[in-house]
Amino acid sequence: MSKNVMICDDDVDILEVTAIILQQKGYKVSTYTDCNDIFARIETNKPDVILMDLWIPEMGGANVTMLLKSSDKTKEIPVVIFSANNDIEKVAMDAGADGYLKKPFDIKTLENTIESMLVKVSSN
Amino acid sequence: MKPTLSVPDSITIHEQDTQELIKKLIDENLSLKKRNQELELLNNMAKTVVEDLDIKKIMQSVIDAGTQLSGAGTGAFFYNTDVSGSSYILYTISGESIEASSFILPDSLINAGDKVNQQVIRSNNITIDEVNFKNIKGRSLEGIGFKSYMVAPVISKTGKVLGRLFFTHKDSGKFTEKEEYLVSLLSAHAAVALEVSKLVESKESNLEHFRSMAESIPQMVWTGREDGYIDFFNLQWLEYTGLSFEDLKGMGWTKVLHPDDIEKTIKQWTAAVNSGEKFELEYRLKKANEINYRWHLGRALPIKNKSGQIIKWFGTCTDIDDQKKLQEKKDEFFGIASHELKTPITSIKAYVQLLERLLTDNSTAKDYLGRANTYIDRLNSLIADLLDVSKIQAGRLPFHISEFEFDHLVKDAVECVQPTLQKHRIIIEGEAGQIVRGDRQRLEQVFVNYLSNAIKYSPQSDKVLIRVSKNNKEVKVAVEDFGIGIPKENQEKIFDRFYRVEADCKKFSGLGIGLYISSEIVKRHKGKTWVDSTEGKGSIFYFSIPIKKDLKTAI
Numbered sequence: 001m002s003k004n005v006m007i008c009d010d011d012v013d014i015l016e017v018t019a020i021i022l023q024q025k026g027y028k029v030s031t032y033t034d035c036n037d038i039f040a041r042i043e044t045n046k047p048d049v050i051l052m053d054l055w056i057p058e059m060g061g062a063n064v065t066m067l068l069k070s071s072d073k074t075k076e077i078p079v080v081i082f083s084a085n086n087d088i089e090k091v092a093m094d095a096g097a098d099g100y101l102k103k104p105f106d107i108k109t110l111e112n113t114i115e116s117m118l119v120k121v122s123s124n
Numbered sequence: 125m126k127p128t129l130s131v132p133d134s135i136t137i138h139e140q141d142t143q144e145l146i147k148k149l150i151d152e153n154l155s156l157k158k159r160n161q162e163l164e165l166l167n168n169m170a171k172t173v174v175e176d177l178d179i180k181k182i183m184q185s186v187i188d189a190g191t192q193l194s195g196a197g198t199g200a201f202f203y204n205t206d207v208s209g210s211s212y213i214l215y216t217i218s219g220e221s222i223e224a225s226s227f228i229l230p231d232s233l234i235n236a237g238d239k240v241n242q243q244v245i246r247s248n249n250i251t252i253d254e255v256n257f258k259n260i261k262g263r264s265l266e267g268i269g270f271k272s273y274m275v276a277p278v279i280s281k282t283g284k285v286l287g288r289l290f291f292t293h294k295d296s297g298k299f300t301e302k303e304e305y306l307v308s309l310l311s312a313h314a315a316v317a318l319e320v321s322k323l324v325e326s327k328e329s330n331l332e333h334f335r336s337m338a339e340s341i342p343q344m345v346w347t348g349r350e351d352g353y354i355d356f357f358n359l360q361w362l363e364y365t366g367l368s369f370e371d372l373k374g375m376g377w378t379k380v381l382h383p384d385d386i387e388k389t390i391k392q393w394t395a396a397v398n399s400g401e402k403f404e405l406e407y408r409l410k411k412a413n414e415i416n417y418r419w420h421l422g423r424a425l426p427i428k429n430k431s432g433q434i435i436k437w438f439g440t441c442t443d444i445d446d447q448k449k450l451q452e453k454k455d456e457f458f459g460i461a462s463h464e465l466k467t468p469i470t471s472i473k474a475y476v477q478l479l480e481r482l483l484t485d486n487s488t489a490k491d492y493l494g495r496a497n498t499y500i501d502r503l504n505s506l507i508a509d510l511l512d513v514s515k516i517q518a519g520r521l522p523f524h525i526s527e528f529e530f531d532h533l534v535k536d537a538v539e540c541v542q543p544t545l546q547k548h549r550i551i552i553e554g555e556a557g558q559i560v561r562g563d564r565q566r567l568e569q570v571f572v573n574y575l576s577n578a579i580k581y582s583p584q585s586d587k588v589l590i591r592v593s594k595n596n597k598e599v600k601v602a603v604e605d606f607g608i609g610i611p612k613e614n615q616e617k618i619f620d621r622f623y624r625v626e627a628d629c630k631k632f633s634g635l636g637i638g639l640y641i642s643s644e645i646v647k648r649h650k651g652k653t654w655v656d657s658t659e660g661k662g663s664i665f666y667f668s669i670p671i672k673k674d675l676k677t678a679i
Contacts, residue, residue: 011467011470011471013467013468013471014467014470014471014474017471017474017475017478018474020478021474021478024478055463084462084463084466084467084470085463086508086511086512086522087522087524089524089565090524103466103467103469103470104466104469104470104472104473104474104500104501104504105470105473105474106473106477107474107477107478107481
């Protein structure tokens with residue numbers, strides 16, 4: 001069964017191309033331009049991995065990640081911080097994210113990052 | 125037994141002796157009294173000299189004492205106002221009043237050579253010595269009514285004649301060696317007094333000069349003692365803070381600091397006072413009657429005496445709040461701009477790679493797309509560089525310090541650059557075998573910058589060498605290319621911001637900020653960057669990073 005990837009990014013072009021790449025890889029992809037109602041969305045359509053933009057409205061990707069990681073229902077879902085920010089590695093670590101992907105990216109790196117997250121979950 | 129007669133005899137004899145003795149005693153007592161008086165006069169004069177700093181007052185007491193001690197009818201002090209020693213003005217006068225205009229030093233003395241100049245001149249009857257003691261108006265001093273005359277020079281430590289003490293009497297034979305001796309003692313006191321008061325006067329005028337300057341500039345100015353106690357604030361300080369000198373003195377000023385700045389400011393100020401190094405820090409100060417604090421740049425320099433000891437701290441606080449806010453806006457703008465530029469680049473790069481995948485291997489189109497991808501990366505790194513420069517200028521390039529094996533960093537940097545190269549091979553020679561502490565990502569950036577420069581400026585060559593070495597103090601890296609090299613005169617400037625070797629500007633693209641960023645990154649690691657190059661043969665770019673003592677060698 002194909003895995004679910006949730007992508008949150010306020011830029012629709014990036015959402016679109018990232019979705020194309022991951023769909024070609026056989027993932028089921030759901031895209032969002034904000035993080036409103038993220039808990040409700042997760043409830044109805046639970047993702048296996050979340051790709052989270054840092055500058056997402058309203059509260060920003062780092063804060064959303066911290067919220068996800070503090071809830072028992074969502075803390076097991078791997079979160080990858082997705083940003084053009086130079087300090088992304090530190091920001092991702094501080095927020096408690098499981099990984100990071102710097103923009104612009106190599107599509108191979110995107111694929112590998114998502115895959116490694118899923119491997120991590122299944123080995124747990 | 126009859127009493128002996130010898131007793132009254134002897135009494136008579138004794139009476140005679142006693143009377144003489146008494147006379148002698150009275151005489152001696154009188155001269156003792158006189159001596160005591162003299163001493164008291166000298167003492168009183170010396171006291172004035174020490175306690176008073178007013179030259180006029182001091183010289184008056186010197187002349188008063190001198191006139192009394194020497195038994196002169198009139199005494200005066202002539203102040204030398206000219207370096208050449210030819211211009212004397214009457215400064216103070218004592219004793220019988222004399223028409224001031226007639227009281228002038230004789231020409232012979234003024235024009236006499238050094239030898240005469242530095243001695244006490246004494247005449248007991250100027251009618252005999254008339255040639256030497258004429259006044260400038262052609263009248264003899266006798267004509268004014270003087271017979272005894274004595275002039276003593278007041279000589280500074282450096283041998284300069286500061287002025288002359290002048291004593292006269294209407295009668296002849298008034299001044300003997302004893303008076304001459306007393307007057308020479310006086311003149312020594314007078315010399316010290318004059319020099320001290322001059323010194324104090326110049327110091328006071330310096331201080332006054334400084335204060336009036338401090339009040340006239342818009343900056344907040346303060347001074348501190350060598351122990352760090354603040355002992356002066358100018359008006360601007362008091363006005364800005366709305367506090368009094370009493371509130372602020374010593375360490376009182378720390379109460380106007382923003383609570384978040386107190387600790388680091390005190391720490392840095394204490395360190396400056398202890399080390400004697402200049403103090404420079406940005407902190408926020410509370411404005412009077414307002415809740416807000418404004419950013420200030422605080423600076424202080426130690427003022428040292430000739431032997432290098434700190435005698436004072438001189439400090440200023442400059443309001444940089446507006447610049448600071450503009451800086452923040454600029455940073456924010458650069459942050460947003462670079463983010464906005466990177467967003468479309470991200471999409472372009474992704475689509476180019478998707479296209480590349482659609483094409484079969486070895487097709488020309490695939491090759492073109494590969495090149496396009498390289499240029500996208502270059503565009504991206506240029507944007508990143510611009511952002512870095514703006515952050516370096518603002519002093520807030522963020523660093524994330526960790527400990528890592530240096531050789532891994534070298535390997536990663538090469539692996540990052542090698543795949544993008546057409547013909548160059550990067551060869552690593554040697555290894556550090558050392559754990560270092562620093563920002564791994566930033567140091568990798570330095571490597572990538574050195575390597576891309578080496579490749580860019582050696583189009584005819586096919587290799588780049590990396591030599592890694594270490595000693596007990598530092599790890600050292602040399603990146604050597606076999607390219608065009610850098611002319612000697614340009615080698616120093618190569619690490620400057622926006623600097624590019626002019627002759628190469630047209631041939632090679634770039635903003636001229638890569639090496640600047642690299643040198644700033646290495647500087648922040650307390651390391652060094654330098655270059656060794658021969659035009660036409662190639663360049664070796666170096667950087668070194670100090671090894672922290674507590675770090676182990678790599679296993």
